Amino acid sequence: MKKLTIRARLTLVYAAFFLVGGVVLLGVTTLLVSQQVPSAISGKHILSSTPSEPPMDEGRQMLSEQIRTATTTSLMSQGAMGLLLVGAASVGFGWLVAGHALQPLHRVTETARRLAGGAGRGLHERIVMNGPQDEVRDLADAFNLMVEQLDAAFDGQRRLVANASHELRTPLAMNRMLVELAVSRQGASEDCIQLGTSLQTVNERHERLIDGLLTLADSEHGITERTPVDLADIAGHVCDQRGVPCDGVAAAVTRGDPILLERLVQNLIENAVEHNVPSGLVCVSTKTVGEDAVLTVANSGPIVPHYEIESLFQPFRRLNRERTGGGRGFGLGLSIVRSIARGHGGSVSAVPRHGGGLVVTVRLPGPGTASPREAV
Structure with a gap:
């Protein structure tokens, strides 16, 4: 169940206090009126009666009770209706007051989001708060x-x-x-x-x-300048350099740093070529899914257990959780890929390929989509 926001909770608190105060005030007013009505009627009859008549007989007592009951009922019913109407107005007023009181916190939150996303002035931005020292x-x-x-x-x-x-x-x-x-x-x-x-x-x-x-x-410092980049062009260029077939590419436009994105594609393709079997398979494809640009690189190779995949993205780590030694590579390829993808507001995932090897998928925001780092 979704919890209420602070603004909604403050509004309910304001309305609850108002309604409780209104109910208490209505009850006290009703009690005082019910006590004063018989005295007023009794005094009126005392002044109008003759000395030979008793000031208050049984008929007059019944009349006094009826008048008190009618007055109390009318006061409570009309007071309750008025209390409900004013209570509804107090909810709206409390919502406005709570929003005004929380406005400075919204500014703090928006600034924190901009700083976290690296948008605007980055960490050089500050919160300018005018008003009392509260x-x-x-x-x-x-x-x-x-x-x-x-x-x-x-x-x-x-x-x-x-x-x-x-x-x-x-x-x-x-x-x-x-x-x-x-x-x-x-x-x-x-x-x-x-x-x-x-x-x-x-x-x-x-x-x-x-x-x-x-x-x-x-x-890892984040991307400060972004330009439209087509992953299909980068994939085709890197595949030509490595002599890898590139038949499954389609337009996949994103916004980012072209040099870092080229390094991302290069690392994935080089990793697929180096960690492969002789005459193995390397498949490179790009496409647009929704508004996101998707790059997929699959290769044949040794069987990779599911529980070993996360260790492949750690620096200086290779298969079987061994630290890299003097052999080929340094175990930085997939670490760099994940860091670049996250810097662009995207994600990277890997799953074992049936028969051996890996299928690595990079998903980056499209040119018209604000990444989580840029969203405010």
């Missing part, structure tokens, strides 16, 4: 302080990633250049050439590792 103002100030600290932390992380990109890639590029010079020089021995080739392989492996880590870090 509880809501204290909440807004505490929220702004928290966002300011998070903004400083993320800025430091971004600077660290940029510095690491430069500091790590520069020495590797120099090592690659020195090894190439040593191998290509005249008079280089066969052992020197073989050693240089091995060093180049190790150096390229380290460059791929650093590139994967930086891509993973960049994709």
Whole structure:
């Protein structure tokens, strides 16, 4: 059962207090009137009676009781009708008052959603709250302080990633250049050439590792600039580079970073090619489902248990939950795919393929659909 909102609960509280107060007031008024009616009638008869007549006989007592009963009944019935009408009006008035009181909280909620989605100014946005220094103002100030600290932390992380990109890639590029010079020089021995080739392989492996880590870090920061991108074009380009058939592609337009989306498709296709059996199957397809762009990559290969699928999306993990060693790949491919998909407001899922292998499906919001990160 869906719970009532705070606004509805406050409205019901306001209306309940009003109705209880109205019922008490009506009861007290009825009691006072019922006590005053006999006295008024008795006094009237006392003044009009002769000294020889008794001031109050049995007939007059019956008349007094009838008048009191009629007055009380009329007062209660009309008072109840008026109380119901005014109670209904109090519900509407309470709804407006509660909405006005909760308006600052709505501003806090909208700002928090924009910050969570990375839309607008991102973590540089603050809540501007005018008015007295009350509880809501204290909440807004505490929220702004928290966002300011998070903004400083993320800025430091971004600077660290940029510095690491430069500091790590520069020495590797120099090592690659020195090894190439040593191998290509005249008079280089066969052992020197073989050693240089091995060093180049190790150096390229380290460059791929650093590139994967930086891509993973960049994709987790969120996507700030988005442009229309057709996954069919990207899939066709990557399939041509890898020599993979690409016959099942159809228009699948989304909005995002073209470079990161190309890396997503490239990682999926390379993962399907590398973790396959000889002369195995690789199927790539794109389509539009509803308003979402869907990319599916399936391959043959070893049988993957259901309980092992989630571990494949963890960094530096491969099948059977083993840490990656000196073999092929680093176990970052699917981790990067999930991070990029989430950064674009989408999702990625994988299921075992019948006969072995995996079927990986990426679902991204269409160009006219606000992703959960952008929704306000």
